[in-house]
Amino acid sequence: MDNITVVRIFTLSGLNETMNYKVTIFSFTLLYFCVILFVNISVIVIIISDENLHQPMYILLCIFCINGLYGTSGFYPKFLLDLLSSSPEISYAGCLLQAFVMYSFACCDLSILAVMAYDRYLAICRPLHYHSVMNKTRLSQLVCFSWLTPFCIFSINVLLTSRLKLCDSKIQKLFCVNWIIVKLACPDSDTISNNVMSYATIIIYVCHGFFIIWTYMHMVRTCVKSKDDRVKFMQTCVPHLTSLTTFLSAILFDLMHMRFGSKDLPQNLQNFIAIEFLLIPPLMNPLIYGLKLAKIRNRILGIKHKLEQKMTYHT
Template sequence: MIMINSTQVSYFTFGAYFDIGLFKYLLFLIFLCFYAVIICANLLLIVVICKNRSLHEPMYLFLVSLFVNELYGSTGLFPFLLVQIISDIHNVSASLCFLQIYCVFAYGTIEIINLSIMSYDRYLAICYPLQYNTSMTSKKVTMLITLTWLFPLIEVAVTISLSAPLQLCGNIINKVYCDNYSVVKLACSVTTVNNIYGLISLCLIVFGPLSLILYTYMKILKVCFSGSKQTRQKAVSTCTPHLASLINFFFGSFFEILQSRFDMSSLPVMLRIFLSLYFLTCQPIFNPLMYGLQMSKIRSLCKSLVFGEM
């Protein structure tokens, strides 16, 4: 490990990469294909929803926000990752590293808040169908989407402003991309403020949205058990893709937290890399496929657009 006597570093080195020879070109093509699929799938659904006025409803507008975030998050990872895979020296400048931390951290925060607001929207639609249009007005939708993006972007900016000035005693990050917690662990200076702010942020961006999600789904389940067959069918059709997206997101987040907070050196290197990237690669692929396949209205309009019938 390169030791730096309590100073700010100009670059970081990724310690999770290892020599895979010519296999790196195959890996490069695989991740390039992943990125292409993410771009095409999410852009297609954004265009379909924006182009069709029949889809200009709160549920679909929240989906647009979700798909835009998938594009944002994957763009914060994949171009950077592709360059690192093909490179022989896995270094990155400190400024570019903090830029990636900002993109990745903001992506995760926006994702969980967006999913929680979507659960609130489904709660109103299923539990209060007659009052839904008066409750979920266009003004309210605009405000919720604005808060979904504005709060994380400000919150993460504060996180970076606390991490960037830290005096570091090392510059090796044991991951394949930049991570704020990994940088803070390298600090020689006191990180009390970082830790306190991180704890407050964790409560706000994890426990807050998670509490809302649990509350809304408890209410939805209560209505389903006591409601009509038509109500249950509506709940299943609209909540299934959202629930699947939630499970996939928390599954990836769980492994990301485990790998950041605990020693996972006993696991094979390739498995550790896969688990660290699952959070940032599978969700942007999973969401457009899940919503595109499960929602018949979106599915039929996608076919029309692709085959030129629109």
């Protein structure tokens, strides 16, 4: 393979069919990204500034929103720059970094959802032990777990990918994905370790999913017996279930399409499938929790009322 050249730049070809609408897409994307930043930062600031919200459920929601900012910041700024470019490109190092951010963001989300499910399980199924089990130390350990585990796993994934010889530099997506980079490897490259690590990662996070299902089975069984528990379940678990369902649907669509999907699908549809987990959950999650959780909703209404009073006073 003497004719192999070192790949230093990747070409992102996902925007090829949107050349005539780039200005429109840029405007809507910038507005959408600003809204995502606003709603997530608002929830984070409300939780941090109100001592009444310094409880495990709300702290986990705060971490959830921070992770949403982390993931979307790894995609939208680069995507906006690509819309202004005639030939979207990304450096080799930048591509690996973006792949790391995208994967770690997605898996951090699932880890945080698993921790939130555990928190709700304790609150509903073991209320007498809740405060002794979900103390500050345990909460800190769970938050560290939800962040460090994906970071460690995908650091290994990216390191394994970085050692491969690549025979192509064209990525058929809007952003870099580790599995797509692996598929660009030359035929003589050893990708066995990449495949093993990839399937090991899938197994780890499928176990997260089974753990969440297990906790909800216990919660539903407990809530059937008590009206108060049913009310608590509807108030605090419905937002969590909505977030979980939306996130898993988006991720599964993308994974199934990336590994088994047809390349004959229109590019615009492929793009939507690819970025669905960056479009819906980061905006929907803070809105759902902000509207459904009474303490956050009351805090938002209180701020709104104060602003209206100030405006009335000045006028």
